[in-house]
Amino acid sequence: MAAVDLSGYLSQLDLGTNVHLLVVTASHEGAGSQVKVVVDTPEGVTVDQIARIGKLLRIDPGLAQQLNSVDYRIEVTSPGVGSGLEQEWQYPRHIGRRLEVRLLQPKNQMAEPALIMGRLINAGSEGIELETTVGEQVIDWEQIDTARVVLNW
Numbered sequence: 001m002a003a004v005d006l007s008g009y010l011s012q013l014d015l016g017t018n019v020h021l022l023v024v025t026a027s028h029e030g031a032g033s034q035v036k037v038v039v040d041t042p043e044g045v046t047v048d049q050i051a052r053i054g055k056l057l058r059i060d061p062g063l064a065q066q067l068n069s070v071d072y073r074i075e076v077t078s079p080g081v082g083s084g085l086e087q088e089w090q091y092p093r094h095i096g097r098r099l100e101v102r103l104l105q106p107k108n109q110m111a112e113p114a115l116i117m118g119r120l121i122n123a124g125s126e127g128i129e130l131e132t133t134v135g136e137q138v139i140d141w142e143q144i145d146t147a148r149v150v151l152n153w
Helices: 003-011 047-059 061-067
Strands: 020-029 032-040 072-077 098-103 115-123 127-132 135-140 144-150
Touching (some): 003 020, 003 061, 032 047, 032 061, 047 072, 061 072, 098 127, 115 135, 127 144
Parallel strands (some): 032 072
Antiparallel strands (some): 020 032, 098 115, 098 144, 115 127, 127 135
16 A cells, blocks of 8 residues: 555544644555554644554554555654654744754755754744854745754753
8 A cells, every 4th residue: 555545544534633644654564564654733742642543543444444454553653853844833832942954955056955053933924033153044934945853962
């Protein structure tokens, strides 16, 4: 079963208020399948939400039909510590944290895309604002290629 088909099926289920599917993968191992579902919410997904979604998926008869198998394992998880921020709604809860933002490479340029490090001070409808070593920098959503939270260990 292709992941895009499974993602479409799972997006029709009621996974909870403001729960978003970020990644859905299915792989076949021997006679069974492994399904990995990464979910998130604007506030950050809780362990209780992950457990509830996992239970919902384990008892859903439609999932077995989608996989063409009754022998499958399900892993439901939140984005990991090193996962990137993929959606605009993920940014506000990270205000105050350090981000590493890679900008899209301008067309017709051979140089490496810019990498900006700074503390997120705002996330709005137009983009984000970072406090960097050279001052505050505003970055439009359209300019962002990737962004991730940088943890201070």
